[in-house]
Amino acid sequence: MSHPDSAPDHDLAFALQVTGFELATEPPAPDTPLARVLAFTAEHGYDALDDEHFEAAVRGTL
Template identity: 45%
Template sequence: MDISNPQDVGAAFGAMILGGAVSEEPPPPDSPLGRVRDFVAQYGEEALKPEHLGAAQEGRPLLP
């Protein structure tokens, strides 16, 4: 993060308020975002539907 860049500072502040963090590292594979990224890598973006995002957040399997 570049603290002289207002966008970086704003993103970090927003993440902090929401209880998160800005990272340039890939998400853990067992996190909801990591599971969605794995699904997209395997089946493509066209296969991703809103119900997949809900399933990832709830810890349910992501089925094609």
Template identity: 45%
Template sequence: MDEMSEAQRVGAEFGAIVLGARLSEEPPDPDSPLGRIRAWGELHGTDRLTPEHVAAAIEGRPLPPPA
């Protein structure tokens, strides 16, 4: 990894810590909001995702069917 990439990685990790998150190379937990959105997108197409889908995933509600 070159010096610039390393500096960007350190900055991203610091930002994640400040926001209470973490960076990962692994796929998200399937039960997490991001994991649920990714699974829905793989099934129905990510171009069909809407802000309503994201809100439902964050709130733990079922994701709406494709429009």
């Protein structure tokens, strides 16, 4: 349960910190799977994504 005075972003940042992650404020490095997925969606839209695209992004073939 969040504190009434907490902003949702603070709650998210805390949850990410507890689980060992942090909220990125910079774009991902171009050679990462996330950057490849974002580039694909910028060109083709989110509706074009499927599981095969995520697998290709991890392999570096997207």
